[in-house]
Amino acid sequence: MSPAVITLLILLLAAILFLTEKLPVAVTALLSALLLYITGVVDAETIFSGFTNNVVILITGMFVIGASLFETGVAKKIGQLITKFAKTEKQLLLAIMLIGAGLSAFLSNTSTTAVLMPIVIMIAASSGFSSSKLLMPLAYATALGGMITLVGTNGNLAVQGVMENENVPVFGFFEFAYIGIPLTIVGIIYMMTIGYKLIPDREGGTMIGDLDLSKIENEEKNENHTPVKQFMSVAVLIIAIIFMVFEEQIGVPLHVVSIMGAVVLVVTRTMTEKQAYRSLDLSTIILVAAMMPMATALGETGAAxxxxxxxxxxxxxxxxxxxxxxxxxxxxxxxxxxxxxxxAAALMAPIGLVLAVSIGADPKAVMMTVAVGASAAYASPIGTPPNTMIYGPGNYTFMDYIKCGFPFLVIQLIICVIVVPMIWPF
Structure with a gap:
């Protein structure tokens, strides 16, 4: 049996376990990685390479930075400001999606979700709303916002890189907005209407890692809620955002920025070491890291x-x-x-480019379709880090993503087929 076939069989097994949830999702991810190693598809170095992956390191650091907003009381103040203008759950949902999409157009989807997630959970807990009704729209908003600019998501950059290598005219920084903005508008409307009805309304969802947000927030006196610590928390976040927006000019990678920010928070005693550890959602980190060998196997064996x-x-x-x-x-x-x-973008971009040339179509039309499709991971908790990050706090199941995400995938497909040829004629 070829490595490609073995990879597809293990992928099928993982999909079944994810859907049935017979095992915890993190355990399923680890099992998949172990099976890939046992069957000889990946080597010993690859099986745990995901734990040193830049995305996983980025998530780890941003969990701490995001949690500091809560620990110092900043999230409470922001939440009070938002709820001052957004009184109902639908108004909150709209505000969260607009803010999430706006930030993720210039920051990574993962960073945006990590920063906003504790704020959303706090708002839900203090307002008596279900966090599960708000977290999935947040993850979707960051995915949609990432399609507005060239740097909004790494998938866009991967497509751009293939085009540059093949000497094909590339996209402008805001050229993605022609399709990204319409999709974002439709996505917000969808989540406030059809999607809202499909999202489960469940109890719980007040945890990030081992940090019980509602319990700490209900404490009348908290020594962390001081002006100095609040200033440090906000300062670290703003500086991290600036570094991430101007990553290319400054030359410091996103994952290094996130860890630097986390270390500064602990060194300055804005957070204690225990608080920082408590903020880490190990299930999410393990899930993201352990599924990376599968992505490697899909690409290297030819299974994809x-x-x-x-x-x-x-x-x-x-x-x-x-x-x-x-x-x-x-x-x-x-x-x-x-x-x-x-x-996914790096894999499909060369294929799309060849197909565009073979049928005489404008490569930009096909390549934009690849970029949009690569961001359309709405129907799976493992397709993108933001989807995975909200899995535990939102108390979701695998089927929740399919029920809410699949209809929007169909809508996005229709919009893509209609709008892309209008902007970039074949």
Whole structure:
């Protein structure tokens, strides 16, 4: 049996376990990585390489920075400010999605989610609303906002990199906004109407790692709620945001910035060491890290190419550009549900470029479809770090993502097939 087939079988097993939740999601992810090693698909270095991956390190640091907003009482003040203008759950949902999409257009989706998540949980707890009704819209908003600019998500950069290597005219910084803004508007409307009804309303969701947000917030006296510590918490966050926006000019990677910020918070005693450890959601960190060997295996064994070739083979080489656009979107969206959006974009971009040339279509139209599809990980908790980060605090199940995310995937497919050819004619 070829490594590619073995990889697909292990992926199928993981999907079944994720859907049925017979095992905790983090355990399922670790089991998948171990099976890949036992069957010889990946080596010993690869199996735990995800734990040193930049995204995992970024998540770790941002968990601490995000939690500091709560520990110092900043989240409470921000929450009070937002609830002053947003009185109902629907108004809160709108505010959260607008803020999340706006920030993620210039910051990483992961960073935006990590910073806003404790604030959203605090608002839900203090207002008596269900955090599960607010966290999934937050994750979706960060994905949508990431499609507005070139730096909004690494998937956009991966597509741009392939185009540069092949000497194809590249996208401008805000050119993604032509499709990103319409999708964001439709996404907000969807989550406030159809999506809102599909999101479960569950109790719980007041935990980030081992940090019980509601319990600490209910304490009348908290020595951490001092002006100095609040200033430090906000200062670290703002400086981290500035470094992330100007990453290329400053030259400090995002994951290094997040860890630097976390260390500064502990060194300055804005947070204690125990508080920092408590803020880490190990289930999320393990899930993201342990699924990375699967993404590596899909790419290196050719399993992902087998999926793409099989679907494209059914369509045929003489398919219309519109049909091809839809197919490319579907394949990319499928891949990004089981691997990172960066990996999915990097995998599909060369395929899309070849197909565009073969049918005489504008490469920009096809490549934009790949970029949009790579960000469409709404129907899976493992498709993107923000989806994974809200999994525990929102008390969601795998099926919750499918129920709410799949209808929006269909809507996004329709918009993509209609809007992309209008902006970038074939």
């Amino acid at each position: 190419n087998m999926i793409a070739d099989s679907v494209l083979g059914i369509v045929g080489g003489d398919a219309s550009p519109y049909v091809l656009t839809g197919i490319i979107f579907c394949i990319t969206a499928l891949l990004t549900s089981v691997m990172s959006n960066t990996a």
